[in-house]
Amino acid sequence: MFTGEDLILACSAIGAGLAVIAGIGPGIGQGIAAGYAASAVGRNPGAKGDITSTMLLGQAVAETTGLYGLVVAILLLFVKPLI
Amino acid sequence: MNYLMTAANDIDIMIKGLFSYKLFGQEFWITTTHISILIVMATIIILAVIANRSLAKKEEVPGTIQNIAELVVEKLDGIVSGSMGENASKFRNYIGCIFIFIFISNISGIFGLRPPTADYGVTLMLGVITFVMIQYNGIKVQKGGYFTGLFKPIPILFPVNVISEFATPVSLSLRLFGNIMSGTVIMALWYAMVPIFFKLGVPAALHVYFDLFAGAIQTYVFCMLTMTYIQDKMNG
Numbered sequence: 001m002f003t004g005e006d007l008i009l010a011c012s013a014i015g016a017g018l019a020v021i022a023g024i025g026p027g028i029g030q031g032i033a034a035g036y037a038a039s040a041v042g043r044n045p046g047a048k049g050d051i052t053s054t055m056l057l058g059q060a061v062a063e064t065t066g067l068y069g070l071v072v073a074i075l076l077l078f079v080k081p082l083i
Numbered sequence: 084m085n086y087l088m089t090a091a092n093d094i095d096i097m098i099k100g101l102f103s104y105k106l107f108g109q110e111f112w113i114t115t116t117h118i119s120i121l122i123v124m125a126t127i128i129i130l131a132v133i134a135n136r137s138l139a140k141k142e143e144v145p146g147t148i149q150n151i152a153e154l155v156v157e158k159l160d161g162i163v164s165g166s167m168g169e170n171a172s173k174f175r176n177y178i179g180c181i182f183i184f185i186f187i188s189n190i191s192g193i194f195g196l197r198p199p200t201a202d203y204g205v206t207l208m209l210g211v212i213t214f215v216m217i218q219y220n221g222i223k224v225q226k227g228g229y230f231t232g233l234f235k236p237i238p239i240l241f242p243v244n245v246i247s248e249f250a251t252p253v254s255l256s257l258r259l260f261g262n263i264m265s266g267t268v269i270m271a272l273w274y275a276m277v278p279i280f281f282k283l284g285v286p287a288a289l290h291v292y293f294d295l296f297a298g299a300i301q302t303y304v305f306c307m308l309t310m311t312y313i314q315d316k317m318n319g
Contacts, residue, residue, distance in 0.1 A: 060304040067261030
């Protein structure tokens with residue numbers, strides 16, 4: 001009834017779920033960056049354009065570690081390298 | 084449960100091979116990515132020809148097409164010279180070129196194509212081009228100082244410095260790939276999984292976020308980081 005392949009598929013799904021927990025870190029980091037950007041705009045509304053582009057660049061770089069987790073999850077779910 | 088199982092078979096996110104051929108005993112495939120890239124290239128060429136036609140008979144008071152072309156060139160110029168300073172003139176063409184290519188590739192998901200940048204082969208090549216440009220300009224500008232720079236601050240860190248050089252194209256390409264791929268996966272899941280009622284209207288908002296917004300941001304970030312890395316090495 002259960003084959004080894006089923007077990008690997010089930011464990012891959014669990015592993016994919018665990019891998020996307022990596023999203024916690026970038027989420028916190030991006031929130032902190034956005035908070036500081038908001039307070040910077042509050043202090044100096046004239047520099048809004050520069051602050052926004054700097055914030056977006058920093059957030060996109062901070063996002064990378066979360067994306068590594070996402071790539072691992074996608075590999076486990078759709079490419080199924082373990083079977 | 085049964086409904087979910089049948090829907091799961093409709094999920095369509097992978098690259099599909101359309102046509103295979105043999106070369107030097109290896110099997111190669113023409114995939115959906117090639118077709119998408121050809122369509123994107125054709126679009127860019129058509130836009131360029133239209134812009135060229137309108138600029139050939141340019142006027143004192145610009146018309147619509149001339150206005151748009153001038154706006155695009157001015158904005159790209161502003162981005163490059165804003166972050167590269169006096170080195171900008173050498174990199175204007177390259178950055179403008181990859182900016183337009185990546186942007187049109189990213190937003191091609193709206194028009195029903197599978198975005199070419201959702202294939203790791205494409206983004207890795209873009210990352211490798213950036214890597215070659217970084218190293219070439221670093222060696223050209225810093226000469227011998229480039230190699231001694233790898234042993235700083237202390238010689239034992241040499242392997243770490245080399246690894247961090249090679250991590251640059253990997254992180255650049257994985258960032259672009261991960262963002263566009265996640266958008267593609269979420270759109271495919273949405274189209275396959277939700278009841279018919281939510282397939283009307285709602286996907287428009289999702290497309291605006293995942294294709295337009297994320298695509299534009301990632302294009303900007305890729306070009307910005309390329310310029311920052313090159314500038315870093317040139318100022319050494």
